[in-house]
Amino acid sequence: MAQTGRVRGNRVRTRRDGAGSKAADRTGPASPTSHDNARLTWVLLLAILLLGGALRASYLRELVHNPDFALPQIDPAYHDYWARGLATGDWTLPRNLSDWTDPEIRSQPYLRPPAYPFFLAGVYYLFGGSYLAARIVQMALGLVNGILAYLLGRRLFGSATGLIFAALMSCYGAFIYFEGELLEPVLLVTFGLALFYVLSLWSDRFTLGRGLVGGVLFGLFALVRANILLFAPILLGWSWWVARRRRDHRRLTPVALGFAAGIAVMIAPVTIRNWIVAKDFVLITSNIGISLYTGNHEGANGRYTIIPDLKELGAGDNWTCFDYPKMVRGVEKKLGRKVKHSEVSSYFVERAMQFIRTHPARALKLVAIKAALFWGPEEVGSNKVVELEKANSATLRHLPGFPLPLALASFGVLQFLFARRSRGERDEPPSSAAERQFEVSILLILFILTYFGSYLPFFVVGRYRMPVVPFLFLFGADGLYRVGRLFVSGRRAASLGGLAALVALYAIASIHLVPYQPNRAQWHLLRASCYRLADKPDWAMQECREAVAADPASEEGHRRLADLLYNKADYVGAAEHYAKAVELRADYMQARYNLASALRELQRYDEAVVHLRWIVDRHAALPEAHYLLGRTLKDAGDVDGAVEQYRRAIALQPAYYQAHNNLANILITQGKVDEAIEHYRRALEAKPDYTTARQNLDRALRSKGAAN
Numbered sequence: 001m002a003q004t005g006r007v008r009g010n011r012v013r014t015r016r017d018g019a020g021s022k023a024a025d026r027t028g029p030a031s032p033t034s035h036d037n038a039r040l041t042w043v044l045l046l047a048i049l050l051l052g053g054a055l056r057a058s059y060l061r062e063l064v065h066n067p068d069f070a071l072p073q074i075d076p077a078y079h080d081y082w083a084r085g086l087a088t089g090d091w092t093l094p095r096n097l098s099d100w101t102d103p104e105i106r107s108q109p110y111l112r113p114p115a116y117p118f119f120l121a122g123v124y125y126l127f128g129g130s131y132l133a134a135r136i137v138q139m140a141l142g143l144v145n146g147i148l149a150y151l152l153g154r155r156l157f158g159s160a161t162g163l164i165f166a167a168l169m170s171c172y173g174a175f176i177y178f179e180g181e182l183l184e185p186v187l188l189v190t191f192g193l194a195l196f197y198v199l200s201l202w203s204d205r206f207t208l209g210r211g212l213v214g215g216v217l218f219g220l221f222a223l224v225r226a227n228i229l230l231f232a233p234i235l236l237g238w239s240w241w242v243a244r245r246r247r248d249h250r251r252l253t254p255v256a257l258g259f260a261a262g263i264a265v266m267i268a269p270v271t272i273r274n275w276i277v278a279k280d281f282v283l284i285t286s287n288i289g290i291s292l293y294t295g296n297h298e299g300a301n302g303r304y305t306i307i308p309d310l311k312e313l314g315a316g317d318n319w320t321c322f323d324y325p326k327m328v329r330g331v332e333k334k335l336g337r338k339v340k341h342s343e344v345s346s347y348f349v350e351r352a353m354q355f356i357r358t359h360p361a362r363a364l365k366l367v368a369i370k371a372a373l374f375w376g377p378e379e380v381g382s383n384k385v386v387e388l389e390k391a392n393s394a395t396l397r398h399l400p401g402f403p404l405p406l407a408l409a410s411f412g413v414l415q416f417l418f419a420r421r422s423r424g425e426r427d428e429p430p431s432s433a434a435e436r437q438f439e440v441s442i443l444l445i446l447f448i449l450t451y452f453g454s455y456l457p458f459f460v461v462g463r464y465r466m467p468v469v470p471f472l473f474l475f476g477a478d479g480l481y482r483v484g485r486l487f488v489s490g491r492r493a494a495s496l497g498g499l500a501a502l503v504a505l506y507a508i509a510s511i512h513l514v515p516y517q518p519n520r521a522q523w524h525l526l527r528a529s530c531y532r533l534a535d536k537p538d539w540a541m542q543e544c545r546e547a548v549a550a551d552p553a554s555e556e557g558h559r560r561l562a563d564l565l566y567n568k569a570d571y572v573g574a575a576e577h578y579a580k581a582v583e584l585r586a587d588y589m590q591a592r593y594n595l596a597s598a599l600r601e602l603q604r605y606d607e608a609v610v611h612l613r614w615i616v617d618r619h620a621a622l623p624e625a626h627y628l629l630g631r632t633l634k635d636a637g638d639v640d641g642a643v644e645q646y647r648r649a650i651a652l653q654p655a656y657y658q659a660h661n662n663l664a665n666i667l668i669t670q671g672k673v674d675e676a677i678e679h680y681r682r683a684l685e686a687k688p689d690y691t692t693a694r695q696n697l698d699r700a701l702r703s704k705g706a707a708n
Contacts, residue, residue, distance in 0.1 A: 041159050045150055045166060049143050052170025056139040056179065059395040063135065063180045067530035067539075070131045071096045074383040076182035078103065078321040079117050084129060086121035096533050100322035109274040109282035109341045111324055115223035116184040138179040138186045145186070146170040148193035149470060155200055156437055157478045165477035168408070169470060173399030174379060177390060178463055183383075184224050185466035191221040192467050199235070199443060202255060203242055203436045211255035215262020223266060225467065226284045227454040232263070234450055238443050245439070278341065286341040289348030290327070295366065295459035296352040302369035302514070304382040304459055370460045372513040374452055377403045379462030380516060385523040386462050402462075403509035405469050408476020410509070411502045415479040416441060444471045521551035528560060537564055548577075555584040559591050566594065571601040582611075589615055589622075596628060605636035616645075623653040631662065639666055655686035661693045664700075673704050 063069060072080045077097055082105055085091040093102065103111070120134060127133035149169040153162030169175065178185040195217040201210050218235075221228045236256060243252040267284060274282040299305055310319055313330025331344050339347070356363040379386035379402065390396040420438065448468045455464055479502070487495035528543035544561035547554055562577035578595035585591065592611045599608035612629040619625060630645030646663035649656050660683035667676035680697035683690055 037159075041163065044163050045147070048163065048167045048170050049146055051167075052143055052146055053139075055171060055395060055399075056142065056176055059176050059180060059393060060135060060139065062393055062395060064132065067527050067534065068384075071530045071533050072182050073526060073529060074320050075112075076383060078112065079120055079182045079184075081105075082117040083120035083124050086118065087124040087129065096530075097322065100320065101326065103322045104325045107277055108325070108328075109278050109280050109286045110270065111285060111287050111321055111341075113184075113223050113226055113285055114270060115220060116187055119187060120182065134182065135180050139176070141186050141190055142175055142179045143170065145175070145189050145193060145470070148190065148197065149473070152193055152197045152200065153474055153477055155197065156440055156474070157481065160484075161474075161477045161481045164480050165474050168405070168473040168477060171399065172405070172469065172473070173390060173396045173401065174386075174462065174466065174469070176399070177379075177386065177393075177396055178466060181384075183463055185463050187224050188221065188467040189470055191217055191224065193470055195221060196440070196444065196447075196471070200436065200440045202239060203439045204432075206239070206243065206248070206251035206255035208254040208258040211258025212262045213258075214255075215259040215264075216266055217262075218259070219263040219266025222263070222284065223270065226288075227451070230454050231447055231450045234446050235259075235443070238439075238446060242439050245435075280340040280342050282342050286345050287324075289345030289352075290324070291458045292352040293348040295370070295457060296355045296363060298355070300366055300459070302366055302373050302460055303380055304461060367456050369514050370456050370458075371452075373460040373516065374455060374465055375406060375509075376514060376516065377401060377510045377512060378516045378518070380460055381518065381522075382461040382463075384526060385518050385520070387518040388520060388523040402465075402469075403506055405472035405476060406509040407502060407506035408479060409472035410505050411498075412475030412477070412479030413441075413445070414501075415482045415498070416475065419482065441475075444474065447471065519551075521547040521554040521557050524550065525554075525557060525560060532564070537567065540564055541568075553584055555581045555588065555591070558584065559588075559594070562594065562598070566598055569601075571598045574598040575602060575604075589619055589625075593625065593628070596632065600628075600632055600635070603635075605632050608632045609636060616648075621652060623649040623656055623659070626652065627656065627659050627662075630659070634662070634666065639669075642666060654682075657683040657686040657690055657693065660686070661690070661696060664693075664696065668696075668700060668703075673700055676700055677704070 068076075073096070081091075081093070081097060081103070084094075085105065091102075091106065093100065105111075123134050123137050124130075127137075146166045146169045150162040150166040153165035155162075175185070175189065195214065198210060198214045198217060202214065218228065218232065236259070239252060239255060240249075243249045271281070271283050274280060280286075294300070294304060294307060295302070297305075297307055297309075299307065307319070310327065313327045313334070319327070328339065328341065328344050331347050332339050335347070373380055379390070381387065390399075390401075416437075420434075448471055451468055452465075479498075483495050483498040483502075486492075486498065524543045524547035528540040528547065531537070531540035531543060541561065541564045544557055544564060547557035548561060551557060558577040559581040562574045562581065565571075565577065566574035575595060575598040578591055578598055581588070581591040582595055592615055596608040596611040596615075599605070599611070609629065609632050612625060612632060615622065615625045616629060626645045626649035630642040630649065633639075633645060634642035643663060643666055646659045646666075649659040650663070653659075660679040664676040664679035664683070667673075667679065677697065677700050680693050680700060683693040684697065687693070
């Protein structure tokens with residue numbers, strides 16, 4: 001107990017720098033040298049931030065010319081739509097989302113965590129919805145992360161380590177890339193750095209205030225990425241361990257209460273909101289089920305993949321958050337009752353668990369694949385092909401990728417453990433700063449492992465690992481500082497040996513344990529979508545041609561190229577590529593339907609009939625297919641077959657005014673004037689401004705009058 005009192009006394013009387021050496025007494029005069037060192041440190045930090053700012057400015061100059069800069073797609077589109085709705089009150093789907101349906105954000109529990117869309121809404125509100133302003137604000141926040149990195153690094157390991165840490169953070173290409181996307185990684189990095197700075201204060205002294213601030217930051221982190229909640233019990237366990245080491249359990253209760261209160265203050269409003277709007281108890285988001293199923297089904301590969309059986313529920317092949325209401329209604333139809341979003345999540349969880357139970361070996365293999373992808377050298381894409389975005393950037397292509405932070409972290413942790421073991425062998429009593437380093441380092445490692453483990457049941461994409469990268473860099477910065485100190489102290493051989501070990505670790509980190517090939521066809525097709533929305537069909541067509549050149553087996557590439565050719569009245573080219581799409585994916589109805597349309601334009605009616613009969617045989621409830629088959633049979637000379645198909649289309653869709661009109665035209669030729677008049681009238685009931693039917697009706701009435 002006497003020793004414990006002495007340590008506490010030292011904490012009151014002196015402060016210690018991050019490296020563990022005693023600093024001058026707080027009340028004593030500061031030396032000129034310390035002022036000079038502090039000034040130099042801030043000058044170096046400013047230089048680092050200027051370099052980081054220059055890299056961001058360079059990338060931003062490229063980014064504004066990207067086709068999706070103002071036409072975001074998939075998750076960025078969802079965030080953009082959500083944020084603009086919050087900022088303006090206008091929830092109309094914009095042109096770039098016209099192919100999708102209302103995601104029902106206002107009336108349903110949150111599907112995705114709300115913090116980033118609210119952050120983006122604030123930016124839009126302040127800057128008039130500017131896409132450029134959103135990127136500038138996020139890149140400025142990236143520089144703030146450099147400052148936070150310096151402060152955390154200085155507190156744990158000293159100013160030199162803090163500067164190295166800030167440099168790594170400011171110049172890492174993946175951070176710069178994601179700061180240019182309407183995605184959440186930049187907020188995760190900010191909240192992560194701020195949270196662990198506050199948690200490092202816990203290692204010194206537990207207080208209610210520090211617990212409350214830590215809880216607020218933890219809650220904000222959870223509102224950006226909910227799986228951080230799994231870390232809460234581990235954090236409390238770590239706090240108990242630190243309190244036990246300090247023999248000071250009395251202060252653990254206030255910090256735990258403050259922490260719980262801070263989390264509740266942040267998360268409770270979201271939970272209450274979900275209950276109010278949907279009478280559904282959803283803590284933060286309802287997407288855990290579909291995310292789990294995406295990572296655990298017959299076609300899963302450890303990454304985001306197409307789930308074919310989602311089509312039964314009304315979603316498309318490449319489903320997005322905009323499709324989720326369709327999936328909810330599909331589940332309702334399948335279960336035969338109304339369901340809440342929490343129940344839909346449970347439905348998908350059960351589907352995933354059924355796969356895991358029936359395919360345990362496959363499930364374990366998927367876990368291994370996901371682990372390898374999480375720590376792999378590539379940035380696995382989902383919304384965009386990140387590796388190709390970086391490779392085609394004059395700024396980012398020269399910046400190192402994930403092998404750097406992974407190698408540096410391995411190197412730094414080994415250096416840290418070796419140094420601690422050396423002190424133990426020399427029987428040196430650890431300083432309070434060294435104990436803080438050890439305790440917080442343990443917490444950081446626990447966070448990295450917990451966060452990594454939280455994704456193993458789901459699927460892996462590059463942006464999901466961004467929150468752990470800062471702490472990999474932190475360990476790496478400490479390792480680089482230790483090697484540099486060896487070099488400065490004259491131990492050149494030891495420092496060179498350390499650098500050689502770092503190079504070896506980098507080579508190991510660059511190994512592809514799981515094959516991953518960036519999808520060049522997908523990259524071109526995303527660009528094609530944006531050019532099409534921007535009314536640049538020729539550019540879109542060129543991107544589609546690049547896509548099918550990169551992957552001749554891309555059904556989507558052939559189909560979308562055919563769409564563009566069809567719109568330009570190049571029916572020969574359209575039929576060729578639609579036929580290729582059908583060959584690649586024979587069960588895809590839409591490609592066959594479009595192929596039949598192109599063949600009709602080429603007057604190849606018999607071929608068109610074959611494809612349309614295939615469709616109506618398998619999709620008998622599609623009135624459009626029956627209608628087009630009727631038109632094609634009529635053009636091919638099979639009038640009776642056409643009448644039959646028009647009647648089927650009308651039976652399925654009584655207000656199908658074109659089918660009524662076309663059927664009436666045939667009935668006129670067959671002398672069935674009264675029946676024809678009835679169908680013309682039904683066409684006009686369905687569409688009063690249908691001029692063609694009105695003119696046909698007038699002629700039929702005049703013809704009937706003349707006959708009478």
